[in-house]
Amino acid sequence: MIMTDKEIPKIGKIMPRQDAFGKVTGQEKYAVDYYARDLLWAGVKRAGVSHALVKGIETRAAQALPGVIKVLTYKDVSGTNRQGVIRKDQPVLVKEKVRHCGDPIALVLAQDIETLKRAIDLVTLHYEPLPAVFDPEEALKESAPIVQEDNPQGNILLKGTLETGHVDLAFKECDAVVEACFKVPYQEHAYLETEGGYAVLKEDGVLEIIVSTQTPFRDRSEVAEALGWDQEKVRIIVPYCGGAFGGKDGVSAQTLLGLAAIQCAGVPVKMWWSREESFLASSKRHPCHLYYRLGAKSDGTLHSLTASIYYDTGPYDHLGGAIMALGLEHAGGPYHIPNVRLQAWSVYTNNPLSGAFRGFGVPQVTAVMEQMVDMVTAKLGLSPLEIRLQNGVKKGEKNSLGMCLTGSVGLEECLVKVREHPLWKEKEKWKSVAGPFKKRGVGVASVMHGMGYGPIVPDYGNAKIELTDEGKFRVFSGVVDMGQGNASTYLQIVGHILNQDYSHLELVLPDTARTLPSGSASASRTTYTFGNALIEAAQSLKDRLLKRSKDLFMADGKEETALIPGGIRGLSKNGEISLSELARFLDPSEKVATGYFRAPVAKEFPTEDQALRLHGIPHTIFSYGAHLACVEVDELTGEVEVKGYLAVSDCGRVINPQLFEQQIQGGIVQGLGYALCEELIVQKGEVRTKSLTTYIIPTSLDLPDLESIPVEIEEPSGPFGLKGAGEIAIDGPLPAVANALADACGIRIFRSPMTGERVLKALEEKKESKS
Amino acid sequence: MDSSPDRRVVDLLREDLNLTGTKEGCGEGECGVCTILVDGESRLSCLMLVPQLEGRKVTTIEGVAAEGKLHPIQEAFVEFGAVQCGFCTPGMVLASVDLLQKNPNPSRAEIREGISGNLCRCTGYQKIVDAVEAAGHKMKKENKGLIYQSVYNCIDAED
Numbered sequence: 001m002i003m004t005d006k007e008i009p010k011i012g013k014i015m016p017r018q019d020a021f022g023k024v025t026g027q028e029k030y031a032v033d034y035y036a037r038d039l040l041w042a043g044v045k046r047a048g049v050s051h052a053l054v055k056g057i058e059t060r061a062a063q064a065l066p067g068v069i070k071v072l073t074y075k076d077v078s079g080t081n082r083q084g085v086i087r088k089d090q091p092v093l094v095k096e097k098v099r100h101c102g103d104p105i106a107l108v109l110a111q112d113i114e115t116l117k118r119a120i121d122l123v124t125l126h127y128e129p130l131p132a133v134f135d136p137e138e139a140l141k142e143s144a145p146i147v148q149e150d151n152p153q154g155n156i157l158l159k160g161t162l163e164t165g166h167v168d169l170a171f172k173e174c175d176a177v178v179e180a181c182f183k184v185p186y187q188e189h190a191y192l193e194t195e196g197g198y199a200v201l202k203e204d205g206v207l208e209i210i211v212s213t214q215t216p217f218r219d220r221s222e223v224a225e226a227l228g229w230d231q232e233k234v235r236i237i238v239p240y241c242g243g244a245f246g247g248k249d250g251v252s253a254q255t256l257l258g259l260a261a262i263q264c265a266g267v268p269v270k271m272w273w274s275r276e277e278s279f280l281a282s283s284k285r286h287p288c289h290l291y292y293r294l295g296a297k298s299d300g301t302l303h304s305l306t307a308s309i310y311y312d313t314g315p316y317d318h319l320g321g322a323i324m325a326l327g328l329e330h331a332g333g334p335y336h337i338p339n340v341r342l343q344a345w346s347v348y349t350n351n352p353l354s355g356a357f358r359g360f361g362v363p364q365v366t367a368v369m370e371q372m373v374d375m376v377t378a379k380l381g382l383s384p385l386e387i388r389l390q391n392g393v394k395k396g397e398k399n400s401l402g403m404c405l406t407g408s409v410g411l412e413e414c415l416v417k418v419r420e421h422p423l424w425k426e427k428e429k430w431k432s433v434a435g436p437f438k439k440r441g442v443g444v445a446s447v448m449h450g451m452g453y454g455p456i457v458p459d460y461g462n463a464k465i466e467l468t469d470e471g472k473f474r475v476f477s478g479v480v481d482m483g484q485g486n487a488s489t490y491l492q493i494v495g496h497i498l499n500q501d502y503s504h505l506e507l508v509l510p511d512t513a514r515t516l517p518s519g520s521a522s523a524s525r526t527t528y529t530f531g532n533a534l535i536e537a538a539q540s541l542k543d544r545l546l547k548r549s550k551d552l553f554m555a556d557g558k559e560e561t562a563l564i565p566g567g568i569r570g571l572s573k574n575g576e577i578s579l580s581e582l583a584r585f586l587d588p589s590e591k592v593a594t595g596y597f598r599a600p601v602a603k604e605f606p607t608e609d610q611a612l613r614l615h616g617i618p619h620t621i622f623s624y625g626a627h628l629a630c631v632e633v634d635e636l637t638g639e640v641e642v643k644g645y646l647a648v649s650d651c652g653r654v655i656n657p658q659l660f661e662q663q664i665q666g667g668i669v670q671g672l673g674y675a676l677c678e679e680l681i682v683q684k685g686e687v688r689t690k691s692l693t694t695y696i697i698p699t700s701l702d703l704p705d706l707e708s709i710p711v712e713i714e715e716p717s718g719p720f721g722l723k724g725a726g727e728i729a730i731d732g733p734l735p736a737v738a739n740a741l742a743d744a745c746g747i748r749i750f751r752s753p754m755t756g757e758r759v760l761k762a763l764e765e766k767k768e769s770k771s
Numbered sequence: 772m773d774s775s776p777d778r779r780v781v782d783l784l785r786e787d788l789n790l791t792g793t794k795e796g797c798g799e800g801e802c803g804v805c806t807i808l809v810d811g812e813s814r815l816s817c818l819m820l821v822p823q824l825e826g827r828k829v830t831t832i833e834g835v836a837a838e839g840k841l842h843p844i845q846e847a848f849v850e851f852g853a854v855q856c857g858f859c860t861p862g863m864v865l866a867s868v869d870l871l872q873k874n875p876n877p878s879r880a881e882i883r884e885g886i887s888g889n890l891c892r893c894t895g896y897q898k899i900v901d902a903v904e905a906a907g908h909k910m911k912k913e914n915k916g917l918i919y920q921s922v923y924n925c926i927d928a929e930d
Contacts, residue, residue: 020849023857024841024864026792026832033791190892192796192804192858242794242858243892275797483856483893658852662894666855669895692801692890700883700896 009495031212034198042260045123047103050350050685051132058124067115079228087317099315102281136312136347147348158321165339170304174295176379186680187285193242195252196272199261214521244482246356279690283355325615327361332400333369334448370445370735401606407621410650410713414626441744445735451724454616459599461533462516467591471580478518497538524724531719537595625649627732631740638760653721664708667729675734780816792832803889806862813869832861847906855893
């Protein structure tokens with residue numbers, strides 16, 4: 001039996017997640033769980049064509065269907081009809097031009113779901129097709145169709161170059177040079193709770209939207225601007241999300257819900273995307289073409305690197321610039337290579353929308369760089385682990401961009417832990433006992449991941465804690481909990497500082513009317529930034545309460561009083577007062593404390609390019625890790641089975657070991673899906689794999705037990721020494737598995753995922769080339 | 772209660788009975804988040820129509836905890852960190868109930884097979900396997916597997 005109510009949370013200890021109780025009994029309500037007797041259903045007609053001029057939107061047949069309330073088009077959008085984080089180029093409802101198959105043409109409001117579906121089918125788009133472009137390199141050519149006509153850079157959303165040393169000269173000094181082109185695919189978030197929510201226009205004119213999102217405050221301003229509504233009269237409420245992983249970082253259902261609610265004047269509206277609609281219309285991980293060339297000296301020193309990376313960003317900005325920038329910053333890996341030229345482009349196409357997905361541009365470049373390191377290592381006949389240790393960055397050193405690493409760096413410790421682990425030490429023995437027609441291999445990868453938004457966009461948290469009249473501490477969480485458990489960690493932090501057990505702690509989930517603006521649930525910052533703000537708020541409240549309580553106890557100093565669960569004790573006088581008594585004694589203004597934290601930013605810049613700086617270059621605090629994969633390849637079917645996996649991670653000090661492990665294990669599995677089985681097939685801009693039957697995500701049968709080891713080196717700027725852990729684990733699996741595959745069979749797959757079909761083909765090609 | 776014959780069970784539960792603990796993730800029977808127990812066996816409610824429930828006992832996630840006390844599987848999910856976003860959790864718990872009823876002492880491999888019809892995008896499954904393994908041991912030790920079954924709050928479906 002779990003007696004967690006009376007437990008006082010401790011930092012560094014496993015504390016059960018407080019949200020688990022409501023979730024395990026089915027009581028916790030998600031955004032898609034809200035219903036009302038009289039509610040109306042809203043649904044979107046999607047374009048179904050990838051590039052076209054709009055000639056007319058025929059809604060009469062749909063309007064005429066009994067049970068249809070309204071069919072809305074761009075004409076019904078009173079504001080700018082534009083959304084976007086940096087470049088506002090995405091319409092709420094399309095007016096002149098369709099740019100991808102999932103573009104929203106009309107919003108239908110109906111009394112029930114069946115009528116809604118029939119009505120959506122009856123909406124007709126009259127269009128003139130335009131030549132379309134479906135490849136980021138094609139889109140850069142002179143003759144390519146232009147996706148965003150008012151973009152001065154044509155199909156380039158953002159481009160950038162980072163350069164140090166003299167690459168061309170340096171290549172001549174190398175003893176081994178390897179060169180390759182890799183293509184990495186889309187990845188679908190496939191959160192189990194698809195996009196959706198519930199909205200109503202209240203009597204006082206407030207547009208109240210309950211929605212599954214990662215960015216309530218940004219949504220509020222976007223909804224207001226796009227719809228022409230007063231921002232003060234838009235309220236975004238965010239329950240626990242049923243997964244997000246970046247796919248709800250940006251436009252999904254928010255503005256559409258708002259538009260529908262405005263049009264329904266007081267009647268509640270519900271929207272819930274079907275799984276198919278989510279496949280067609282939601283954002284996906286950027287597919288990429290990566291051209292890499294890496295040179296090393298015979299002693300194993302990595303000496304020269306060039307990379308050209310093309311991110312296919314689809315039809316709209318939607319964070320596509322920031323993703324390219326983070327990828328560019330990480331393209332050289334956690335090494336101090338003295339000569340690099342890294343170039344990247346984020347390119348508009350008429351493919352599906354690309355956007356934020358855990359890793360945010362870094363899994364793509366890590367997938368390739370870590371394979372290049374192994375390729376050059378193989379050419380030199382050296383050890384892939386030793387070469388990583390030899391060239392890996394350390395605190396105080398300059399990285400490949402010439403930036404001094406001022407934050408904590410635990411890469412070496414992570415690699416050493418891998419080296420000492422039985423999976424590495426006993427690998428030759430393990431490999432030698434592979435069965436008939438099976439080949440075994442072990443591969444490693446180094447990972448690094450920058451936290452936060454970079455030097456320009458402010459990364460801040462505003463925490464608020466209130467002592468209630470019932471004698472509980474109410475924590476106002478500013479950052480959405482989409483499954484990563486940060487809400488629980490906030491309670492753990494507050495409980496620890498205020499010495500309260502969970503029965504005296506309460507949580508208010510993000511709500512623009514009640515909690516304070518604290519940025520997005522993204523960029524691995526959700527505990528770091530808000531945690532620091534929370535510490536300030538908790539200490540401030542503690543200070544005040546102890547000071548005031550000494551008046552009650554007639555104690556001389558606040559040191560003579562102490563917080564205990566549910567009360568305050570006078571230490572010398574041995575008296576006690578309950579928190580609710582204290583609350584009644586105090587003025588309301590004394591029972592609330594706020595805290596603020598703004599993340600430190602880099603003081604050096606690797607580039608004068610203001611656009612790159614705005615989009616995040618450089619970051620200053622990085623997490624690090626070393627991954628190891630053990631694979632067994634079936635030579636007859638090409639199937640790659642992961643038999644063992646180890647991730648050693650430096651994410652600073654760990655506040656809750658169980659939550660930390662949850663993040664690492666979950667990230668590894670999404671990474672393994674990206675490596676082996678998740679392939680979103682898109683042809684001429686159309687998503688072909690639009691269900692979970694054809695887009696395969698890992699099941700419980702597809703994985704071994706995973707091992708996660710934290711290397712706890714304090715990051716002094718973090719709450720209790722913590723730094724980001726949410727994304728880094730997804731960066732390692734593809735290259736670790738690919739390197740293991742190469743170790744097993746001597747083949748590399750240059751177009752992932754590494755499906756059985758591709759592996760078999762590569763094995764056959766190798767056999768043919770030998771004979 | 773009355774319902775139209777082509778109404779899906781998942782809609783009846785969520786909309787008509789206000790039991791939103793049963794979720795929907797795909798509507799195609801692929802993801803398992805809509806799992807319920809019908810006469811004690813796991814079924815996918817998004818693929819079932821209401822007439823199929825006639826005369827049967829239905830158990831949803833809301834009925835697993837008995838009189839405010841968590842089922843050992845639910846306790847284990849909490850204790851072992853098997854819950855992250857929680858959207859797969861109700862279906863996963865019911866699938867686990869079904870598994871442990873049929874196989875009270877499963878190996879980890881058998882657990883993995885038993886829950887292979889339930890997708891999870893957050894956890895990577897390991898802690899779910901840990902939880903089910905521990906719950907199985909506990910239930911065997913306390914010999915309470917069958918007793919928990921009988922105190923489930925069931926919906927008796929009629930017409």
